[in-house]
Every structure is written in C-alpha cells, then in structure tokens.
Amino acid sequence: MTAAPASGTREQPTRPPIKNRKYNRREALAGLAFISPWLLGFLIFTLGAMIYSLYISFSYYNLATNTAVPAGFANYELLFEDPKVMLALGNTLFYAVLAVPLELIVALSLALLLNSVRFGSGFFRTVFYLPKMTPAVATASVFLLLLNGNQGAINKGLALFGIQGPQWLLDPDWIKPSIVLMTLWAVSGTMVIFLAALKNVPRELYEVAELDGAGKVRQFFSITAPMISGALFFNFIVLTIAALQVFDQAYLLFYRDTAMAAPDASLFYGVYLFQQAFRQFNFGFASAMAWLIFVIIMVISVIQVRLGNRFVYYESER
Structure with missing residues (x-):
C-alpha cells in the first residue's frame, strides 16, 4: 500500500514531459508567426500612431517642417x-x-x-x-x-x-x-x-x-x-x-x-x-x-x- 502524504505537506504538481513542453513552445511560436503581420501593423500603425499623437497633442505641430513646439496643456x-x-x-x-x-x-x-x-x-x-x-x-x-x-x-x-x-x-x-x-x-x-x-x-x-x-x-x-x-x-x-x-x-x-x-x-x-x-x-x-x-x-x-x-x-x- 502507498503511504499517505504527511499532514501539512503538499503534493508537488507534476511537470509536463519535456517532449510536450517543446511541442507547446513550437505551437506558440507558430501561432505568433501567423499573427505577426497583424502584430506589426498594430504596433506601427495603431499603437505607434497613438503614442505619437499623444506626444504632439502637447505641442504646436507644423506639418511643413515636421517640427513640434511644446505647448503644455494649451491644446x-x-x-x-x-x-x-x-x-x-x-x-x-x-x-x-x-x-x-x-x-x-x-x-x-x-x-x-x-x-x-x-x-x-x-x-x-x-x-x-x-x-x-x-x-x-x-x-x-x-x-x-x-x-x-x-x-x-x-x-x-x-x-x-x-x-x-x-x-x-x-x-x-x-x-x-x-x-x-x-x-x-x-x-x-x-x-x-x-x-x-x-x-x-x-x-x-x-x-x-x-x-x-x-x-x-x-x-x-x-x-x-x-x-x-x-x-x-x-x-x-x-x-x-x-x-x-x-x-x-x-x-x-x-x-x-x-x-x-x-x-x-x-x-x-x-x-x-x-x-x-x-x-x-x-x-x-x-x-x-x-x-x-x-x-x-x-x-x-x-x-x-x-x-x-x-x-x-x-x-x-x-
């Protein structure tokens, strides 16, 4: 018979086999590769544009010279x-x-x-x-x-x-x-x-x-x-x-x-x-x-x- 674990002790969770961990990692990398065009588009054209718009919202932006003069909270x-x-x-x-x-x-x-x-x-x-x-x-x-x-x-x-x-x-x-x-x-x-x-x-x-x-x-x-x-x-x-x-x-x-x-x-x-x-x-x-x-x-x-x-x-x- 198998002895019961001592009171106050926890059973350690069993880790998945190394083979399964490698498979899951490859699967995750494959998923990231498939969505990478969307990720790049989001980072550059959405998130990047939002961050830049937040920056120029605190400035007087000149499109012709591409310069931004600090304006504080004036806008x-x-x-x-x-x-x-x-x-x-x-x-x-x-x-x-x-x-x-x-x-x-x-x-x-x-x-x-x-x-x-x-x-x-x-x-x-x-x-x-x-x-x-x-x-x-x-x-x-x-x-x-x-x-x-x-x-x-x-x-x-x-x-x-x-x-x-x-x-x-x-x-x-x-x-x-x-x-x-x-x-x-x-x-x-x-x-x-x-x-x-x-x-x-x-x-x-x-x-x-x-x-x-x-x-x-x-x-x-x-x-x-x-x-x-x-x-x-x-x-x-x-x-x-x-x-x-x-x-x-x-x-x-x-x-x-x-x-x-x-x-x-x-x-x-x-x-x-x-x-x-x-x-x-x-x-x-x-x-x-x-x-x-x-x-x-x-x-x-x-x-x-x-x-x-x-x-x-x-x-x-x-």
Missing part, C-alpha cells in the same frame, strides 16, 4: 474654450442615443425575420446583406436624392398618405434623423451577428414553451432575449463605439461640397476633428480632440460592461 485647455468642440460632441452624443437603439431594433427584427424563413433563406440573406457591400459614397449619393425635401422619393411616398415630409437636409431638427436613416441602410452586419446567435438557441426550449401555452411574445422575452443576450451586449457596445466615431455619413451628406456652408446640426465630432487636422492643419489640437473622444469612449464602454454583465446570460453559469 487641452482650448478643447473647453472652443464652442464648436462642445457643439460637435453634443451632436455626436445625441446621434448615438438616437441611432444605437434603432440599429439594434432593426437588425434584430431582420434577423428574426430571416430566421423564420424556411425556403430560399440563402437568397434573402444575400439580398439583405447587399447594402452593407455598397460603397459609402454611392450610398450617400442615393440618399441625397431620397432625402431631397422637394423632389425626394421619401417625401413623395409620404405625400401619397397625405403627409407633408420635412426638409430632411435643411431643417436642423431633421438632420440627425436623416443621418440615422442612412446608417440603418447598412445595419446588415449587426443583423448577421444576431442571426448567428438565433441559430444557436435550442429549439427544444421553444417546444417546451409551446406545450406550456406561451405565446410568441412571451417566448421572445423568456427564451430568445436571454439566450442571445451576449450578442445583444456585444452589438450594443460595438454600435455605441461606432456611433461616437461617426464620420462618413455626415461628411458625405453635408461636407463633400466645400463651397456650401453646412448647418451646425450636422457638425459631428469626427468631422470637426478632420477639419482641424486636414484643413486647418492644426494637428496638435486635433490630436487632443482624438484623445478626448478616446477617453469618453473608454469611460462609456467601462460603464456598459459593468452594467451589462448583470443582464447577460452565459452558458457556463448554468
């Missing part, structure tokens, strides 16, 4: 003195509050619709995803025609029901909703994530619920929503980050033609940052703007994670 102080910074930030936050819930609702509705299709599902998935593949410039050109207050197709459609459509691109109250409409056009990327999550919901749960007499609405809130809460949480965070960095839609609709003055309601944070960097060549101030929105996004994301984890269902918790 950051100017962030709170420039009224357009607060205007652009307010417009961006308002857009995010309006766009993110609508994107989630539309994407989830489309995913539920596609998930219920039994025949020709591949065709309909392709059709619904095609808008995501449309170039942003082409999409903006189409929406400039659709949202025309006088001859646009949307207002003509509303007129058939006796509704007078607004001046989408001229009325300050309708400018941000018009950009939201353009954003919803390309919501199919979020839809695909929801569709994948719906496919993973066990069919047996719905069968049991039907036997208990639960209707479709009760099944959605008691089964579907909890089971796809991880996808909901992920999309909520990603869409919020994207909304706070919105640029393409506003720029292409209102700032592509530099000869025309754009309304203040269309000035988003990303657009004003672009103007400061590549039109005014005020790279120090633009870098300070970039770091301000970075901190805001980080704070909002941390709050979302802290609050969202309370409502997310994980299979490992069963």
Whole structure:
C-alpha cells in the first residue's frame, strides 16, 4: 500500500514531459508567426500612431517642417474654450442615443425575420446583406436624392398618405434623423451577428414553451432575449463605439461640397476633428480632440460592461 502524504505537506504538481513542453513552445511560436503581420501593423500603425499623437497633442505641430513646439496643456485647455468642440460632441452624443437603439431594433427584427424563413433563406440573406457591400459614397449619393425635401422619393411616398415630409437636409431638427436613416441602410452586419446567435438557441426550449401555452411574445422575452443576450451586449457596445466615431455619413451628406456652408446640426465630432487636422492643419489640437473622444469612449464602454454583465446570460453559469 502507498503511504499517505504527511499532514501539512503538499503534493508537488507534476511537470509536463519535456517532449510536450517543446511541442507547446513550437505551437506558440507558430501561432505568433501567423499573427505577426497583424502584430506589426498594430504596433506601427495603431499603437505607434497613438503614442505619437499623444506626444504632439502637447505641442504646436507644423506639418511643413515636421517640427513640434511644446505647448503644455494649451491644446487641452482650448478643447473647453472652443464652442464648436462642445457643439460637435453634443451632436455626436445625441446621434448615438438616437441611432444605437434603432440599429439594434432593426437588425434584430431582420434577423428574426430571416430566421423564420424556411425556403430560399440563402437568397434573402444575400439580398439583405447587399447594402452593407455598397460603397459609402454611392450610398450617400442615393440618399441625397431620397432625402431631397422637394423632389425626394421619401417625401413623395409620404405625400401619397397625405403627409407633408420635412426638409430632411435643411431643417436642423431633421438632420440627425436623416443621418440615422442612412446608417440603418447598412445595419446588415449587426443583423448577421444576431442571426448567428438565433441559430444557436435550442429549439427544444421553444417546444417546451409551446406545450406550456406561451405565446410568441412571451417566448421572445423568456427564451430568445436571454439566450442571445451576449450578442445583444456585444452589438450594443460595438454600435455605441461606432456611433461616437461617426464620420462618413455626415461628411458625405453635408461636407463633400466645400463651397456650401453646412448647418451646425450636422457638425459631428469626427468631422470637426478632420477639419482641424486636414484643413486647418492644426494637428496638435486635433490630436487632443482624438484623445478626448478616446477617453469618453473608454469611460462609456467601462460603464456598459459593468452594467451589462448583470443582464447577460452565459452558458457556463448554468
């Protein structure tokens, strides 16, 4: 018989064989080799650029001579003195509050619709995803025609029901909703994530619920929503980050033609940052703007994670 270990002593964990350790090391090196292009790109073009932008945010940077004169916190102080910074930030936050819930609702509705299709599902998935593949410039050109207050197709459609459509691109109250409409056009990327999550919901749960007499609405809130809460949480965070960095839609609709003055309601944070960097060549101030929105996004994301984890269902918790 084997003697029991003496009380108070620990059994030493057995080390893996040398052959296995060598294999694991080779496997790790192979993995690093495969992701090395991404690592180099991240270190040079993302992390390196971020560090350099932080450096020039404390300086007056001259692009022509590639020199940076120390400015201390002057650029950051100017962030709170420039009224357009607060205007652009307010417009961006308002857009995010309006766009993110609508994107989630539309994407989830489309995913539920596609998930219920039994025949020709591949065709309909392709059709619904095609808008995501449309170039942003082409999409903006189409929406400039659709949202025309006088001859646009949307207002003509509303007129058939006796509704007078607004001046989408001229009325300050309708400018941000018009950009939201353009954003919803390309919501199919979020839809695909929801569709994948719906496919993973066990069919047996719905069968049991039907036997208990639960209707479709009760099944959605008691089964579907909890089971796809991880996808909901992920999309909520990603869409919020994207909304706070919105640029393409506003720029292409209102700032592509530099000869025309754009309304203040269309000035988003990303657009004003672009103007400061590549039109005014005020790279120090633009870098300070970039770091301000970075901190805001980080704070909002941390709050979302802290609050969202309370409502997310994980299979490992069963």
